[in-house]
Amino acid sequence: MVKLPIYLDCQATTPVDPRVLEAMLPWLTDHFGNPASATHVYGWTAAAGIKKARASLAAALNASPEEIMFTSGATEANNLAIKGVAEAYLSRGRHLITVQTEHNAVLDPCRYLEKLGFTVTYLGVGRDGLVDLADLEAAFRQDTLLVSVMAANNEIGVLQPLAEIGARCRDRGVLFHSDGAQAIGKIPLDVQRLGIDLLSLTAHKIYGPKGIGALYVRRRHPRVTLAPQIHGGGHERGLRSGTLAPHQIMGLATAVELGLAEMVGEGARLGRLRDRLWARLEAHLPVQRNGHAQQCLPGNLNISIPGVDGAALGLGLRPLVALSAGAACSSGRTTPSHVLKALGHSDALAQASLRFGLGRFTTAEQVEQAGTAVIATVQTLLGLPTSLGS
Numbered sequence: 001m002v003k004l005p006i007y008l009d010c011q012a013t014t015p016v017d018p019r020v021l022e023a024m025l026p027w028l029t030d031h032f033g034n035p036a037s038a039t040h041v042y043g044w045t046a047a048a049g050i051k052k053a054r055a056s057l058a059a060a061l062n063a064s065p066e067e068i069m070f071t072s073g074a075t076e077a078n079n080l081a082i083k084g085v086a087e088a089y090l091s092r093g094r095h096l097i098t099v100q101t102e103h104n105a106v107l108d109p110c111r112y113l114e115k116l117g118f119t120v121t122y123l124g125v126g127r128d129g130l131v132d133l134a135d136l137e138a139a140f141r142q143d144t145l146l147v148s149v150m151a152a153n154n155e156i157g158v159l160q161p162l163a164e165i166g167a168r169c170r171d172r173g174v175l176f177h178s179d180g181a182q183a184i185g186k187i188p189l190d191v192q193r194l195g196i197d198l199l200s201l202t203a204h205k206i207y208g209p210k211g212i213g214a215l216y217v218r219r220r221h222p223r224v225t226l227a228p229q230i231h232g233g234g235h236e237r238g239l240r241s242g243t244l245a246p247h248q249i250m251g252l253a254t255a256v257e258l259g260l261a262e263m264v265g266e267g268a269r270l271g272r273l274r275d276r277l278w279a280r281l282e283a284h285l286p287v288q289r290n291g292h293a294q295q296c297l298p299g300n301l302n303i304s305i306p307g308v309d310g311a312a313l314g315l316g317l318r319p320l321v322a323l324s325a326g327a328a329c330s331s332g333r334t335t336p337s338h339v340l341k342a343l344g345h346s347d348a349l350a351q352a353s354l355r356f357g358l359g360r361f362t363t364a365e366q367v368e369q370a371g372t373a374v375i376a377t378v379q380t381l382l383g384l385p386t387s388l389g390s
């Protein structure tokens, strides 16, 4: 028996992998020291653990350890990157470029900067969710400071062309930030190859704990300066004050290590489960798929069902499948998803959408059962004859 509701919301968050938990536990009890305590072994032990975790994360990105700043998650990392660059380079310009389909943790800091007198260009996307590089080229101005484009979209899973964007930013001497919250541990993220100057990470989308993330900040070619957004004890080279949390940092580093080690096999497995789910839905329902079908995360499937009442669909599925329906990832708000709107969807079609997020602990049986539940629920709502035997 599959436990209900079946969890298919891995783009919202994931359970902690037991191997990650195991790596974290000693740092809560035996090795509880404050890594900033320089006068005794408790502090030294904690500092040594963090040093190792920092080196491991840096290696995962092809970066150096001094370029990794720990934060509370991707929201904070995005805020530090965007507001930190804007403030530090104020004298050089006041223009930023981002994309309409970014997470609110990028869009809201940009809107905040607009209130302070900055100008932000919000690039549109094609119907497949991809940024058009010609639009990016046309958006650059003499005073552009920063381009912020996410690696993988949290709603439709689309992978933006980071290397191409990075090269264009490099040509113009503009800094390039990417929100890598959904991408780290799932696709290769080499900051040198991709030309990324700032990269935001979080642990809880990849089987690590909530409340920990990091910002990669390039220190050479070019050396990026940031204005700190949290002031205090001068931790993290003065960029982000606050006592470091060794157990959380171990959790982040271990989650990334496992993600990289298992990336290829797990990506292929999730891709197969996702493709099978889509084939079944497409065979039984009048559905359309949102976002580019190949250039996307393997565990993600986002669909719209024209004519179905989004609220009724969400309610009908609630006891059976835990996924994001209609207004994905907007903290319980019922406004239609800004990502689906950017694809050109009407409010009604955006509401009539489902995001399936498959993950490491999702089984073929769960996907099969969830697919059956969705097909039956939608057929009932649309008044279609049921096409699945029971």
Ligand SMILES: *Cc1c(COP(=O)(O)O)cnc(C)c1O
Pocket: 011, 012, 072, 073, 074, 075, 076, 103, 105, 150, 152, 153, 154, 179, 180, 181, 182, 201, 202, 203, 204, 205, 211, 212, 213
């Ligand atoms: C989840 C997510 C965030 C927010 O990360 P937190 O660590 O929860 O603050 C930012 N960007 C994207 C793309 C996300 O998926």
